[in-house]
Amino acid sequence: MAEAIARKLSRLALINADIRSCTLERVEKVPEVFYKVLEEKGYPVEETSPHILQEVPYEEADVLITLSPLARDTCPYVHTHKRREHWNVEDFDPEDPQGVRRAVDQMEEKVKTLFKLSG
16 A cells, blocks of 8 residues: 555655565455555556565665554664654554555555655
């Protein structure tokens, strides 16, 4: 979800960024409700697929944002990261559309603030 949101909003902010989202453990299947909610809000989902941390060029990242306490505590600090943030996103049931919508809304606001977008 975070990747789809950040990709679209980075384009609106005229930021050319290589955005990747990953999990600490492999996710076999993303709940359909995630894609449904993202599509409702106009986010592209065709390029969105879960990656595990080992599959992304972690040390090359300029900005690292963690969304769970476990990720915050597990992801090593690397001197090449210019910025590192932890965003508290409310826990939600991944099968509950309302919970997913609230999480998407929270991520949207945080990404807009990061990219200095208003509204």
